[in-house]
Amino acid sequence: MSTTIDHLEKAFSDAERKRRLYTALFLGATVFVMAGGFTIAEDMNSGGFIDGLSQFLDYPSDIVVESFEEGWTWWPMLLEFAPALIETINMAAVGTILGGVFALVLAFCSTRGLGVWPPLVPICRRMMDGARAFPELILALFLIFILGASPVPAIIAVAFHTAGALGKLFSEVNENIDRGPLEGLTATGATWFQRMRFGVLPQVLPNYTSYLLLRFEINIRASAILGFVGAGGIGAELRKAIGWSQGAETAALFMLLFAAIVAIDQASSYLRRRVTGDAAFQTA
Amino acid sequence: MTTTSSAAAQSAQAAQAARLSDSDIDARFADVMRASRRQRFWPIGLAIGTVLYLIYAWIAFDMTSLVQQSRMDRAAILALDSFAYKVHVTKDLRGDGAVSLSIEGARQGGFDEDPSWVQRRGDAVEVDLGDGYRVTLQDASLTLLAPGLEPIRARVGEDGAVSMTGPQPEWLKVNERRFEARPELFKRVRMTRTRIEVHRYFYGWENFWFDYSSPFYGMSLMQAWSYAGDAPQIEEGASNRALLLENIWRNQEWQHGEVFKALLETILMALLGTMVASLVGLPLAFAAASNFNRLTLVRIAIRRVFDFLRGIDNLIWSLIFIRAFGLGPLTGIMAIAFTDTGTLGKLYSEALENIDGRQVDGVKSTGASSLQRYRFGVIPQILPVFIAQSLYYLESNTRSATVIGALGAGGIGLKLVETLRTGQDWENTFYIILLTLAVVIAMDIFSGWLRRKLIKEG
Numbered sequence: 001m002s003t004t005i006d007h008l009e010k011a012f013s014d015a016e017r018k019r020r021l022y023t024a025l026f027l028g029a030t031v032f033v034m035a036g037g038f039t040i041a042e043d044m045n046s047g048g049f050i051d052g053l054s055q056f057l058d059y060p061s062d063i064v065v066e067s068f069e070e071g072w073t074w075w076p077m078l079l080e081f082a083p084a085l086i087e088t089i090n091m092a093a094v095g096t097i098l099g100g101v102f103a104l105v106l107a108f109c110s111t112r113g114l115g116v117w118p119p120l121v122p123i124c125r126r127m128m129d130g131a132r133a134f135p136e137l138i139l140a141l142f143l144i145f146i147l148g149a150s151p152v153p154a155i156i157a158v159a160f161h162t163a164g165a166l167g168k169l170f171s172e173v174n175e176n177i178d179r180g181p182l183e184g185l186t187a188t189g190a191t192w193f194q195r196m197r198f199g200v201l202p203q204v205l206p207n208y209t210s211y212l213l214l215r216f217e218i219n220i221r222a223s224a225i226l227g228f229v230g231a232g233g234i235g236a237e238l239r240k241a242i243g244w245s246q247g248a249e250t251a252a253l254f255m256l257l258f259a260a261i262v263a264i265d266q267a268s269s270y271l272r273r274r275v276t277g278d279a280a281f282q283t284a
Numbered sequence: 285m286t287t288t289s290s291a292a293a294q295s296a297q298a299a300q301a302a303r304l305s306d307s308d309i310d311a312r313f314a315d316v317m318r319a320s321r322r323q324r325f326w327p328i329g330l331a332i333g334t335v336l337y338l339i340y341a342w343i344a345f346d347m348t349s350l351v352q353q354s355r356m357d358r359a360a361i362l363a364l365d366s367f368a369y370k371v372h373v374t375k376d377l378r379g380d381g382a383v384s385l386s387i388e389g390a391r392q393g394g395f396d397e398d399p400s401w402v403q404r405r406g407d408a409v410e411v412d413l414g415d416g417y418r419v420t421l422q423d424a425s426l427t428l429l430a431p432g433l434e435p436i437r438a439r440v441g442e443d444g445a446v447s448m449t450g451p452q453p454e455w456l457k458v459n460e461r462r463f464e465a466r467p468e469l470f471k472r473v474r475m476t477r478t479r480i481e482v483h484r485y486f487y488g489w490e491n492f493w494f495d496y497s498s499p500f501y502g503m504s505l506m507q508a509w510s511y512a513g514d515a516p517q518i519e520e521g522a523s524n525r526a527l528l529l530e531n532i533w534r535n536q537e538w539q540h541g542e543v544f545k546a547l548l549e550t551i552l553m554a555l556l557g558t559m560v561a562s563l564v565g566l567p568l569a570f571a572a573a574s575n576f577n578r579l580t581l582v583r584i585a586i587r588r589v590f591d592f593l594r595g596i597d598n599l600i601w602s603l604i605f606i607r608a609f610g611l612g613p614l615t616g617i618m619a620i621a622f623t624d625t626g627t628l629g630k631l632y633s634e635a636l637e638n639i640d641g642r643q644v645d646g647v648k649s650t651g652a653s654s655l656q657r658y659r660f661g662v663i664p665q666i667l668p669v670f671i672a673q674s675l676y677y678l679e680s681n682t683r684s685a686t687v688i689g690a691l692g693a694g695g696i697g698l699k700l701v702e703t704l705r706t707g708q709d710w711e712n713t714f715y716i717i718l719l720t721l722a723v724v725i726a727m728d729i730f731s732g733w734l735r736r737k738l739i740k741e742g
Contacts, residue, residue: 030559037556038617044549044694045612052609059607087344094341097334133724135683137690137697138717141704146359151345225599225687229701235599242603254600262595 063254066247077252081237085256087151088233091226092219095155099162099219100212106163107170114174114182114200115192128171131164140226151223154231158219166215173207174200209275213268220264224257364469365710369489373402373411373482375421377440383409383421401484411482413471419482426480428465428473438463444477489711492538498531543699543716547723549613550695553685554678554727556613557620562674565625569632576636587633593626602688616693620681628673635669636662668739675731682727686720696720 042049067074109116110124136157143153182199190198227235234257241249310317342348375383385402398404401412408422416431425439436456438448445460457464463475470485493508494500500508508528533541570576572586602619609615644661652660689697696716703713 034556034559037552040548041552041556041613041617044545044552045609045614047608047610047612047614049609049614052605052614056605056608059604090341090344094338094345097338129725133721133728135686135720135724137687138700138720141690141701142362145362145704146356147350147354150350152347152350155345221597221599224597225691228599228691238603254596257597257600258595261597262591265595 063247063251067251070248074248074252077249078256081234081249081253081256084232084234084237085260088223088227088235089220089260091151091154091223091231091233092158092216095158095223096162096212096216096219098155099159100166100215102159102163103166103170104208106167107174108196110167110171111174113179115195124167125171128164128167131160132168134161134164136161136222136226137229140231141229144230149230149232151227151232154223154226154233157226158222161222162215162219166211169211170204170208173204173211177203206275210272213272217261217264217268220261362710364485366714367489367711368470368485368487369711370472370483370485371399373409373421373484375409375480376478377424377480378478381407381423411484413482413484415468415471417467417471419473421480421482426463426473426475430467436465438475440475440477446475446477489538489715493532493535495531495536495538498535500528500531538712538715543696543719546689546694546696546699547719549616550685550689550697550720551682551723551727552613553616553620553688553693553695554681556617557685558624558674558678558681560617560621561624561628561677562670564621565629566632566670568625568629569636572629572633573636575639575641587630590626590629590633593622594630595626596623598623598684598688599691602691602693606692611692611694611698613694616685616688616695619688619693620684624677624681628677631673632666632670635666639665671738672735675735679724679728679731682724686724696723 038049070077106124106128108114109120110128112118112121136154139160140153140157143156144150147153177200181203182195185195185199223231223233224235224238227233227237228239230236234253238250238253238257241253369388372386372388373383374386375381383404385398401414403410403412408420411419411421413419416429418429420427420429425437428436428438430436430453433451433453436448436450436452438446438458440446446458446463448458448463452458453467455465455467461476463473465473472481472483472485474481474483493505500511509525511524513524535541568586568590572583572590574583577583598619601622602615605615605618609618639662643665644657647657647661685695686697686700689695689699690701692698696719700713700716700720703716
C-alpha cells in the first residue's frame with residue numbers, strides 16, 4: 001500500500017520537477033531573446049534607445065505647438081483634408097467588397113461536404129494561404145510600378161490580401177455549421193443553390209458580416225499606409241506634410257486618421273454586436 | 285377534451301390550407317408573407333446598392349483612364365527579368381567599332397573570353413541566338429538569318445539613316461532611325477545609328493553565388509565547392525572554403541549579407557515588438573479587468589489608454605519613433621509594441637473578466653495566499669489565451685514589420701522599396717519578395733506549431 005503511495009508521490013514530484021524545468025527554460029529563453037534582441041537592435045539602430053527616449057516627445061510636442069501657433073486656421077484644415085480621408089475609406093471599402101466576394105467563393109470551394117468538386121478543396125485552401133501570406137505592401141508597390149501611382153493598385157492589393165484572410169475565416173465558419181438543414185433540404189429535392197441559400201447562408205451570414213466589418217476596419221489602416229508609398233488618399237497627404245515639415249498639417253492629418261479609425265472601430269463593434277446578437281436570439 | 289378538438293380543428297385547417305390557392309395564403313398569412321417578402325427583397329437591395337457603389341468608385345477613381353495608362357510592357361519586362369537574364373553583344377558604331385559582351389548591359393565587367401555562341405571571324409562577329417537564328421555583324425551592317433526566311437540585311441548609311449532589305453515578318457519593326465527585331469521572347473536585335481545590340485536571354489539568376497570580383501566567378505556552387513577543396517590556397521591566411529562563403533556573403537550584386545541582415549531586422553521587430561506588447565499588456569490587463577481592480581476610475585483610464593494606443597496606427601507610431609530613435613529595428617519594435625499593447629491588453633482584460641471564479645475560490649478554500657491564488661487559480665486559465673493571442677499577433681506583426689520597414693524603419697521592407705525604386709534589377713526584387721514570403725509563411729507555420737504544442741501540453 002505504502003509503496004503505491006510512494007510511487008505516486010515520486011511520479012508526481014518528477015512531473016512537477018519536469019514542469020518547473022520547462023517553465024524555467026521558457027522564461028530563460030524569453031529573457032535571453034529580449035536581452036539579446038535589444039542589444040542587436042540597439043546596435044543596428046542609427047539612434048540610441050536612451051537618447052531616443054528623451055527625444056520621444058519632441059516631435060509630437062513640436063507639431064502640437066505648431067498647430068497652436070496656427071490658431072483658428074487649423075480647424076479648416078480638417079475639412080480641407082476630408083476628401084483625402086474619404087478617398088482612403090473608399091479604397092478600403094472597394095477592396096473589402098471585392099476581396100469579400102472572392103473570399104466567399106474561395107470559402108465555399110474549400111469546405112468539404114458542400115457539394116463542391118472534392119479536388120478543388122485543397123487547391124482553394126492553398127490559394128487562400130498564398131493570398132494571405134502576401135503582404136499588401138509588396139503587391140501594391142509592384143502594381144504602382146505597372147499601373148502608375150493611383151489608388152487602384154492599393155485596392156487590388158487590399159482585395160487580394162482580404163480574399164485570403166477573410167476566405168480562411170469564412171471557411172472556418174462554414175466548417176462549423178449544423179448539417180441538419182442541409183440534409184432536410186436535400187430530402188425535399190432542393191437544388192445546390194437552394195441548399196446553399198436556405199441551408200447554409202442563414203447560418204453563416206451573421207459571422208460573415210462580423211468578420212467583414214472587422215476586415216474593413218483593418219483595411220482602412222492598410223489603405224492609409226499604402227497611400228504613404230504612392231497610392232493616394234490620406235497617406236499621400238501625410239507623406240507630403242511630413243516631408244515638408246508642416247507641423248500643423250501633420251497634426252491635422254494625424255487627428256483625422258485617429259478620429260476615423262476610432263469612429264469606425266466603435267461603429268463596427270456596435271454593428272457586430274447587433275448582428276451576432278440577433279443571430280443568437282434567432283437560434284434560441 | 286379541448287386538446288382533441290383543437291387538434292381536430294388544426295388538421296381540418298391544414299387540409300383546407302393544402303387546397304388553398306396562393307392568393308388565399310397571402311390573405312390569410314398576410315403578416316408572415318409580408319415579412320418573408322421583405323426578407324427576400326433586402327438582399328437584392330443590398331446587391332444593387334453594392335453595384336451602385338462600385339460604379340461610383342469606378343468613376344471616382346477614374347478607372348477608365350487608368351486602364352489606358354497602365355504599362356503592361358513593364359509587367360512583361362518585370363516578369364521576364366524575374367526568372368531570366370540577358371547577355372548584350374554590343375557593337376559601338378561611333379567609336380572604334382569594337383564588339384563587347386556584357387551581362388545586362390550596364391553592369392561592370394563581363395566576359396574574359398567569348399562564349400561559344402559568339403564567333404569572331406576577322407572583322408565580322410557571328411552571334412548564334414539558338415533555334416536557327418543567327419546574326420552577323422560587320423562594319424555598320426547586320427545580317428539576320430531566321431529559319432525559313434531569306435536573310436534580312438540592315439545597315440546604317442553614311443547619312444545615319446537605317447535601311448534594310450529582305451523579308452519583313454511581323455516581329456520586325458523598322459524605320460529610318462531604328463531597326464528592331466524580336467522573333468522570340470528570348471532573342472532580340474536592335475540597331476540605331478550609334479550602335480547595334482544583340483540580346484540573348486538565358487534562364488536563371490546570373491552570378492547568384494559569386495560576383496565579378498570573386499575568384500570563383502562563373503562557377504556554380506557545387507563546382508566552386510569542389511574547386512575550393514582541391515585548389516591551392518587562393519588568398520593568404522584564409523581557407524578556400526571560408527573564402528567561398530565570404531564571397532557569397534559579400535556578393536555585390538545580390539547582397540546576400542545585407543539582405544539577410546535586413547531579414548533579421550524585420551524578424552527582430554516582430555518578435556521583440558510582440559514580446560514587449562504582451563509582457564506590458566498583461567499586467568495592465570489585470571488593472572483593466574473589473575474582477576481584479578475595484579477602482580473604477582483607474583480601470584476606465586487604462587481602458588482609454590488601450591484605445592488610444594490601438595487607435596493610433598502602426599504607421600503613425602513608426603513615424604513618431606523614427607524621429608526619436610532614427611532608422612532601425614528599435615523604431616519598428618517600439619511602433620509594434622505600442623499598438624499591440626493596446627490590442628493585446630484589451631483582449632487579455634476581456635479574457636480575465638471571463639475566467640471561472642470557482643477555480644479561484646477552490647484554491648482560496650485551501651488557505652492559499654493571494655499570490656498563490658493568482659498562480660494556481662488565475663494564470664492557468666488565461667495562459668492559453670495569452671499564448672494563442674501572442675502567437676497570432678507574432679505572425680501578423682511579421683507582415684506589419686515589413687510595412688513599417690518600408691516606411692523608413694529599415695529591414696527587408698526598406699530593402700524592397702530601394703530595389704523597386706531603381707527599377708533595374710527585377711531579379712533582386714523578386715528574390716527579396718520570395719524571401720519575405722518565405723519568412724512570413726515560416727512564421728505562420730512556426731507560431732501555429734508552437735501554439736498547438738504549448739496549449740495541448742499546458
